[in-house]
Amino acid sequence: MKLLSRVFAFYINSSIHVAFAVLALFAITVLEFSIAVHKVVYGFVFFASLTGYNFVKYAKIAGLHHRSLTKSLRLIQLFSALCFVVLVYFALQLSLKVLLLTAGFGLATLLYAIPVVRSKNLRNFSGVKIFIVAFVWAGVTVILPFVASNSEITFNAYLTFFQRILIVVALILPFEIRDIPYDALNLKTLPQLVGVKKTKLIGFMLLGLGLGFELFKTNFEISHTLSFIVFCVLLGGLIAISKPHQNRYFASFWVEGLPILWLLLFIIFKNN
Numbered sequence: 227m228k229l230l231s232r233v234f235a236f237y238i239n240s241s242i243h244v245a246f247a248v249l250a251l252f253a254i255t256v257l258e259f260s261i262a263v264h265k266v267v268y269g270f271v272f273f274a275s276l277t278g279y280n281f282v283k284y285a286k287i288a289g290l291h292h293r294s295l296t297k298s299l300r301l302i303q304l305f306s307a308l309c310f311v312v313l314v315y316f317a318l319q320l321s322l323k324v325l326l327l328t329a330g331f332g333l334a335t336l337l338y339a340i341p342v343v344r345s346k347n348l349r350n351f352s353g354v355k356i357f358i359v360a361f362v363w364a365g366v367t368v369i370l371p372f373v374a375s376n377s378e379i380t381f382n383a384y385l386t387f388f389q390r391i392l393i394v395v396a397l398i399l400p401f402e403i404r405d406i407p408y409d410a411l412n413l414k415t416l417p418q419l420v421g422v423k424k425t426k427l428i429g430f431m432l433l434g435l436g437l438g439f440e441l442f443k444t445n446f447e448i449s450h451t452l453s454f455i456v457f458c459v460l461l462g463g464l465i466a467i468s469k470p471h472q473n474r475y476f477a478s479f480w481v482e483g484l485p486i487l488w489l490l491l492f493i494i495f496k497n498n
């Protein structure tokens with residue numbers, strides 16, 4: 227059991243789970259719009275998400291404690307370095323426009339962790355954090371599939387882009403609630419500004435708006451809508467029971483894993 231526990235902890239802490247979540251949202255867009263995307267792009271998205279998240283999470287820690295890193299963190303560093311090598315391998319097979327687009331999102335990720343103004347990174351600017359993450363996720367999982375497949379970005383695609391931003395912000399809220407005891411007050415996260423109850427209400431409103439976007443889409447995809455409704459109901463339930471002191475893996479596994487479940491439901495509904 228100890229071995230399984232350590233493997234699971236590594237799976238979560240090394241950002242493999244979150245990379246699968248990003249990849250699932252990417253695949254949902256591909257399925258919804260019937261886009262033909264080369265498998266190399268899937269590999270690139272997965273490893274870019276993994277290395278990007280690990281950089282954001284551990285860059286500062288590694289810089290402060292370079293000589294006294296725990297074994298687990300050293301292992302994550304080594305794993306991330308190997309994943310970066312694989313990322314470069316996939317990147318070399320992509321077109322220039324795909325690389326330029328992802329470089330833009332990558333820059334936002336770097337500025338999220340690296341100080342840019344008065345020793346502050348973007349994460350330290352009040353209220354900005356949640357929207358940066360949502361914008362990057364939406365760009366990578368909605369816009370990138372169209373660019374990578376040389377497909378026209380349609381009105382429905384733009385609707386999905388803004389819908390995805392709303393959904394990702396809602397996905398982040400359980401993490402924001404979880405981090406209340408640890409976040410510095412100057413971050414001014416949503417729960418710090420309006421409290422937990424109002425944060426949850428905002429989450430429900432975001433999910434409602436996201437569902438409302440489905441009504442304005444042409445070429446209605448019933449399997450996508452049904453799976454999306456289930457996803458929103460489940461996410462709404464998890465937001466409702468979120469609290470500052472929660473189970474260790476409540477947000478990092480169950481909430482983070484919802485996009486993966488959404489993809490599985492979409493595939494099941496689409497094939498029946």
